[in-house]
Amino acid sequence: xxxxxxxxxxxVWSWDKQVAAGAKGTxxxxxxxxxxxxxxxxxxxxxxxxxxHSNEGxxxxxxxxxxxEAYPDPATPGEPWVLVDFKALRPFPTPVTLVAIKxxxxxxxxxxxxxxxxxxxxxxxxxxKLVCEMGGYKG
DNA sequence: GCCAACGTTGGC
DNA sequence: GCCAACGTTGGC
Numbered sequence: 001x002x003x004x005x006x007x008x009x010x011x012v013w014s015w016d017k018q019v020a021a022g023a024k025g026t027x028x029x030x031x032x033x034x035x036x037x038x039x040x041x042x043x044x045x046x047x048x049x050x051x052x053h054s055n056e057g058x059x060x061x062x063x064x065x066x067x068x069e070a071y072p073d074p075a076t077p078g079e080p081w082v083l084v085d086f087k088a089l090r091p092f093p094t095p096v097t098l099v100a101i102k103x104x105x106x107x108x109x110x111x112x113x114x115x116x117x118x119x120x121x122x123x124x125x126x127x128x129k130l131v132c133e134m135g136g137y138k139g
Numbered sequence: 140g141c142c143a144a145c146g147t148t149g150g151c
Numbered sequence: 152g153c154c155a156a157c158g159t160t161g162g163c
Contacts, residue, residue: 007149009148009149054148054149054150055148055149055150058149058150098150116148116149116150117147117148117149119148
């Protein structure tokens with residue numbers, strides 16, 4: 001299983017809304033960046049992703065799971081954009097803030113730090129484990 | 140095909 | 152609200 005990080009402004013789409021959407025999941029839409037699109041296309045059903053709140057909050061707040069792999073975005077016919085459906089899995093007992101991530105030397109290479117504008121990012125196994133520990137999240 | 144101008148994202 | 156980083160657009 002691979003791990004990812006997906007970013008959303010809570011004003012637009014928050015963790016609470018993701019939870020309210022239930023087990024069927026909802027499409028992760030609005031990705032209009034090719035690097036992010038490639039990451040979406042690499043996701044497999046069952047892969048897990050950190051759900052990160054950008055702007056307001058700036059923290060990893062929970063884990064979401066891929067329930068449907070990439071398919072064409074019906075909002076953009078003829079264009080290469082894709083959607084992936086996610087469902088909320090479980091919240092972090094303690095959200096892991098960007099400040100905390102930046103303060104951890106082992107996480108200095110995280111895409112969240114290095115490529116701050118990329119909205120869909122891969123997360124390495126080591127990064128995944130460490131961030132889960134920091135948030136008190138038991139996989 | 141280069142690069143300046145512009146728009147957007149997202150941290151501060 | 153500002154601005155840095157980055158992607159995209161369009162003139163040449």
